[in-house]
Amino acid sequence: MRFDTSPAPHVIAGYTVPRVMFQVLLALAPAGIAHVALFGPGLLLQLSVACVTALLAEAAALRWRGRDAAPALRDGSVLVTAFLLAFSIPPLLPWWLGALGTALAVLLGKHVFGGLGQNPFNPAMVGYAILLVAFPAEMTRWPVPMDVDGTRTWSELARMSFAGFCGADLAARWDGYTGATALDSIRNGLGLRYTLPELLARGDIAGTFGARGFAWINLAALAGGLYLVSRRIVRWHIPVAVLGGLLVPSFIAHGLDPGIALGPTLQAFSGATMLTAFFIATDPVSAATSDRGRLWYGAGIGLIAWIIRTWGGYPDGCAFAVLLMNLAVPFIDRYTVPRIYGRQP
């Protein structure tokens, strides 16, 4: 009998890129539910426009590059980019801004470098950063979350989200229903010479353990992230390092000056902390490669985010922290090559 003579190994684990990507999308579900429950259905609108735009942009880019689009559309990576961007932008954003950000993420963030696996920057953060710099007013206007004021109903949030999505002037009809995020409010308050305990005592900024609204999203993202770590889709190094890089300095600063420095709990459960630690910074393509390199990379993101939150011009800073550390990846990789078995250190 004759047989085929393909090279070893003859078996593979069969854990493919599409499966990895869809696990990531699945792990975002809890955060998505929390998001929709607290801020209305805007996220779903943003998700739909981001996914459609991302798939179209991916297909167009591959066509222009003369590649077969089918496998790339099936691998799910572009949907992860779309999801991460949709989670990062305000749910009230007019649809064309979401579409613009997504198209820029896929085209400028990914395909100009050669597509999947080649991009030095996290594509979703490229799109987010461009939108934030170019449209600061739209990008910092969020609905006041459900857990701040019990008199507002979810259906009101839904109508407002739809209006915002369609580009209506929200100030005319929905004044008071929109506002800055918790981190933004704290920033502004501290700028007006309030102390942090005074601001927190107001109750509309922070709840029991974190920022209003965002605390629950962060908690849900943490749960989804832990699922990814438990399935070994995400290894622990980057999330732990990001949280360490952010929380250790904030613990020290809060200890030194509790009047103005945000404590670690508030830092951990506000803004995009958990999303960044478990979903954004862990994008393998734009992260450092070795375990040791990933610890440095994650710690750098956490630290830069803390610096921007504390002294920078933006309330959150996770996106810029990720992009800056993306820049540092070749340098980190160069100096964190693991010792090869049998070689001197």
Place this chain on the structure above:
Amino acid sequence: MAARSRFPAGLALDTHKQQACGTPIVELALPAQVVLALDQGTGYGAEPVVAVGAAVAMGTLVARTDHPFASALHAPLAGTVVAIETRAAAVAGGRSVCIVIAGDGSDRVDDGVTPVPDADALSPDELAQRLRAAGIAGLGGAGFPTATKLASARDRRAQTLLLNGAECEPWICCDDALMRSAADDVVLGALILRRAAGAVRCVIAIEDDKPAAIAAVTGAIGRRRDDALTLEVIPAVYPQGAERQLVTTVTGVEVPSGGLPADAGVICQNVATAAAVARWATSGEPLLSRVVTVTGSGVERPCNVRAPIGTPLAALIAASGGYRGTPLRLIAGGSMTGRALPSDEVGLTKAMNCVFVATRDDIGARLGAVELPCIRCGDCASVCPAGLLPQQLHRAALADAHDALRDLGVRDCIDCGLCDYVCPSQIPLADRFRDAKRRLDEAAATAQKAADARQRHELHMRRLQEAATAEHRAFEDVRRRVRQPGDDPTDGAD
């Protein structure tokens, strides 16, 4: 014992060993014909010492060698040499010159096969020579001549003989079966090898997923009462049985990059090799047969078979009840590092520990694999037992960047296939690295050739120069003689 340190990473795989391991070793009836490849898997062949038509008995030397990487071959059955020709073989390149012997059904034994009267009285050197003459080679999968390894261990004064009973590769369980049924042979062979290697202690290492083998070997060791002979139960993780990784698990010392286990004070031998040594010591029988696992979803009754070297694989498969379903690949070895063979007419080699007949059930995922770009997930690095960064190596391999390949340690890759196994982009990394190593070898060979050519040219020019100088000097001599006043007949005539 040194502090335990582990080799980097590794992975616990589905072992698929229960398929073949439940039943005792089957003794194969003598096949009608054997096909002995002169190259038994190391890439170096022996020289035939018989001609077509020669009558041979069991144990007659049919091919000898002086090459340290080749091993002598003996007729595993009595009969006639019917062909010496190039045939498909289970070796690199897929073909080797083979000696084909047709059996005559008798059990005539060569006169030279006599029990070794007292192996203990032989010096280590004599022992090694006798083992070389008996054609004993590593039965763990490499087929490397045992005597050559013993010599390098003595040169480097290795103190520890490490007997490898890890058998970490999926599907293979012939060592397990052998240890369970012939633990005393394994221990006897280990003691002979320990002396031949000049080692002071012997450690037998077995993975913890083989409790029956562990119990049998523990019993055999107990009967010996030798303090310098111990059993080490090690975790079942792939590739625990790879030589360097095993050395580290057992001794806590790393084998230097580019070096041999002997550089870390250890010589490794397979448990099956030890059993073959014991067989030689008790009966004088050279290496004529081995135990081989015949398994996979493509055979009717997976089992372990003791079969003569050279037995056509078709005969082994017939002994296991024949093919079942649609066999797609015939693999010599296990699922991770086994070599896919083109045909079942090839003969069993000394190095072949497993015949894995794979169907779609066994290798379907690999067959359906679609290669995607690397997403730098690093899963490959997190399992690499050599501590390499396969994703970086892959970039270097695609770019054919030789310096980067060397710096990133492509030579330290042990070809275990784990990076390939876990890669979510389904990139055939192991094969890319094999290819890169081959290109490095070729480049080194080309550079060597160029250096040789340059040197030859320079020497040639120097010789021409010397010849010209010599000629010139001779001419000058003649001229000087011609001009010398006393010698010149015309001189003084004026």
